[in-house]
Amino acid sequence: MLLFPARDGVMLRVRLLGRGEPVLMLHGLGMQGRDWLPFVFPFLRRFQFVIPDLRGAGGSAAARFNQADVFHNHMQDMEDLVSYLGLRDFLLVGYSLGATTSLHWHAHGDFSPVKRYLHIDQSPCTDNKADWPHGLFGKRQEHFYEQLRELLVLLDGAPDQGNIAKLAPGLRTAVLFRLTDILGQIAGRRGLHSAFNGSAWLSPLWARVLPVVELADIRAYLHAYLFGAHDYRSSAANFGVPATVITGARSALYPPQGQAELARLIGARQVVLPRSGHVPLMSQPLAFTRALGDFLREG
Numbered sequence: 393m394l395l396f397p398a399r400d401g402v403m404l405r406v407r408l409l410g411r412g413e414p415v416l417m418l419h420g421l422g423m424q425g426r427d428w429l430p431f432v433f434p435f436l437r438r439f440q441f442v443i444p445d446l447r448g449a450g451g452s453a454a455a456r457f458n459q460a461d462v463f464h465n466h467m468q469d470m471e472d473l474v475s476y477l478g479l480r481d482f483l484l485v486g487y488s489l490g491a492t493t494s495l496h497w498h499a500h501g502d503f504s505p506v507k508r509y510l511h512i513d514q515s516p517c518t519d520n521k522a523d524w525p526h527g528l529f530g531k532r533q534e535h536f537y538e539q540l541r542e543l544l545v546l547l548d549g550a551p552d553q554g555n556i557a558k559l560a561p562g563l564r565t566a567v568l569f570r571l572t573d574i575l576g577q578i579a580g581r582r583g584l585h586s587a588f589n590g591s592a593w594l595s596p597l598w599a600r601v602l603p604v605v606e607l608a609d610i611r612a613y614l615h616a617y618l619f620g621a622h623d624y625r626s627s628a629a630n631f632g633v634p635a636t637v638i639t640g641a642r643s644a645l646y647p648p649q650g651q652a653e654l655a656r657l658i659g660a661r662q663v664v665l666p667r668s669g670h671v672p673l674m675s676q677p678l679a680f681t682r683a684l685g686d687f688l689r690e691g
Contacts, residue, residue: 393451396444396476398469400458405451406473407443410436414482415688417443418470418490420671421613422575422603424450431673431681435688442482444473446489448609456553456608462616463496471501480505483688487512488645488670492622499627509635510687513670515646516654517623524625526650528617529577536577537618543570544614553608557599565595568602571610575602578645580669628657635660636687640668640675 395403407425409432417428425443432441445452446466457465470493474482484506486494491514497503520527529536546567550559556567572587599605604613616622637655639648641664648664655662663683665676672680 396473398447398455398472402447402455404447404455404469404473405445407441409441409443410439412438412440414440414442414477414479416470416474416479416482416484417441418466418484418486418493419443419446419449420488420490422579423487424603426450427673430677431684434681435685439483439688442473442477442479444470446493448606449603453606456606457612460612460615461620462612463493463620463622464500466493467497467501470497474505481507483508483510485510485512485684485687486514487673488514492518492624495624495628496622498631498633499624503633506633508687508690509631509633510638510684511635511654511660512638513640513643513646513651513668513672515650516625516628516657517650518617519621519623521623524623524650526647526653529645530647530650532644536574539570539574540614540618543567543574544611544618546570547607547611547614550607552611554606555599556602556605556607556610557596559599561595564599568595568599571602571604575604579671580644580675625657628654631658631660634690636683636690637662638672638680638683639664640670640672641666642668642675643670645670 393405393407396406398404425445428443447455447469459465484494491511515526517524518528520533527533549563556564604610635658637651637660639651641648665672665679668675
């Protein structure tokens with residue numbers, strides 16, 4: 393892995409794999425760059441994959457957000473990476489958080505180096521509105537947001553910085569109880585919460601192995617989804633870049649109807665994976681790899 397400098401002076405990690413046309417891969421929340429590896433290996437002879445660990449994840453875990461808008465922070469980091477490597481005419485792949493970062497990039501940054509875009513299971517508008525019922529968790533959004541608010545209230549009793557593992561035992565267990573439930577719903581794996589309930593006495597270990605454990609990062613993401621109100625439909629209407637949308641037909645996180653509307657809005661080809669939820673890399677890995685390959689070879 394290489395290090396590249398972000399504009400605030402922190403160093404972030406990135407992998408460069410393969411040779412040929414560059415492909416920038418942006419992972420989702422709770423993931424890190426290495427999670428892409430099984431899916432890019434079949435294409436290393438024709439493409440060079442640029443796979444960063446986003447701020448707060450993997451090899452970039454020590455880097456904290458430097459502003460209130462996490463999506464703008466991620467976008468700026470990726471612009472810094474593109475500038476550092478001198479990337480031009482590259483393919484961009486964004487999954488979930490990475491897809492929101494990509495839409496934010498298109499709306500607020502310099503998207504001109506992007507040649508084609510692959511958007512994976514994400515909505516262009518995270519909040520439900522009178523004209524948009526396809527936000528985060530669809531009809532269940534208010535129930536989910538209430539869980540996020542409960543976690544945020546709990547964190548009012550925690551330090552601003554530090555790892556969950558350093559919290560007082562009672563507060564640590566309460567935070568992990570809610571966090572495992574939220575992360576399990578996002579990943580479509582409710583068993584994560586059940587597993588924690590059955591082994592809560594191991595909370596110090598849980599506080600180190602979960603994908604998001606830094607208090608500042610948890611607060612930042614909670615604020616982003618509860619108060620960010622990101623709606624990229626207006627900017628997406630003038631997308632101007634050839635695109636493909638991959639949708640999990642069983643995605644509970646982002647209703648497929650909203651993803652179909654995004655595909656129509658940006659003039660994208662839509663690929664629906666019929667047995668996939670929000671995480672096609674796990675639920676239909678072979679079908680996802682084929683869809684990725686089709687996107688890579690389109691040009």
